Each structure stands twice: as structure tokens, then as C-alpha cells.
Amino acid sequence: GQQVMQIPQYQHVQEGEDFTTYCNSSTTLSNIQWYKQRPGGHPVFLIQLVKSGEVKKQKRLTFQFGEAKKNSSLHITATQTTDVGTYFCAGTGSARQLTFGSGTQLTVLP
């Protein structure tokens, strides 16, 4: 079945440093979604990418979808303590089901 791998599993950064999490699929995806889950909370939808090579920005967050539509990344510029949480990617493959990556847990040290 479809697998979505996400790295790293954990990342500690000093406030102000940049952060990137990477998502790789074993199969071509029709789209990729990104979610953020605060500690003790539930996942919240951030964005969806659909087109090959697509890049979208939300303030300090930059999302990319690979040319082959098998990988994606989320980059946060100048992290803040409010960025703390776990970031998940989720991809839709040929089975039209959403498969989640295992997440990257971000800790921001003040």
C-alpha cells in the first residue's frame, strides 16, 4: 500500500532559527496536505498542494510539492515559540485515500 515517510521525527531549534520537514511518498500523489498539531490538541489543516512543482507561502511558512509529485517540504523561517507542535504531511494516492506521515515534532527553545 501507499506509504508516506516523514523526516526528521524530532527537531529542536533555537527561536529565530529555520526549520524544515520533509515528506516522501512511495507512489505518485494527486495532492499533499499539511497539518499542525499543538501539544495535547488535534491536527489542524494548513494547506493543500496539487500541482507539480507548486510552492505556496503562508507568512513564515513555505510549502513545496516536488516535480514528480512524490515529495514535499515545509519550511519555517525564523521560528517562534508559537510554532511548537507536530507537523504532519498527508498524501492522496491512486486509492483516493489520505495517508498521513508519522509527523515531525518541533520544539522551539526560547
Added chain:
Amino acid sequence: NAGVTQTPKFQVLKTGQSMTLQCAQDMNHEYMSWYRQDPGMGLRLIHYSVGAGITDQGEVPNGYNVSRSTTEDFPLRLLSAAPSQTSVYFCASTGLVHEQYFGPGTRLTVT
């Protein structure tokens, strides 16, 4: 607009007990899903429904049943709880661009 609601927030069961996790949404979404979240494993799909009266299995359906009698409600039943079902359970409904709206979750411990 409450979005997706789940009850209870916390539950402790003994092995072999059964229970129903409740989920409701007020966004008139046709597509709803149940996920479980375990450390280091992301969210795994248990069951989903594409509309009232229609349900199907996800990645990890064993030990769980669902039904969908109305658009709003999508309960998840644990038939005979096992320690391996200790997890956080999230219900979600799907929006227009296939984004998931998650409920607050139920933290279940099976002893």
C-alpha cells in the same frame, strides 16, 4: 458552528469491555473518518463513510465497527477492548477541497 465534536474526552476500559465513541459534525459534510494516533505512527485510518448508510474499512479496521445512520453522526464501536487499542482517537469530516476537520479526540486507555 461547533464543527466536529467527540465524546468522551477520556475513557478507561478493562480488557474485554465494549464502548462507543461518539462523533458529530454540523458542517453537512458527506465524508467522515475515524483515525487512531499512536506515538511515532502518525494517524491511521480505521473506518470511513462517504455518506449516510455507506461505510468502508481503512488501514486498521480490526476490532472496530462503525455505522452512519445520519449525515451528522458517525459513532465508532469497540467490540471487545484490548490493550493494543490504547490510543488517541480522532474523528474527522472532509471539506470541499478534501481537507480534514478533526474533532478534539478521545484518549482511551485499556487495562
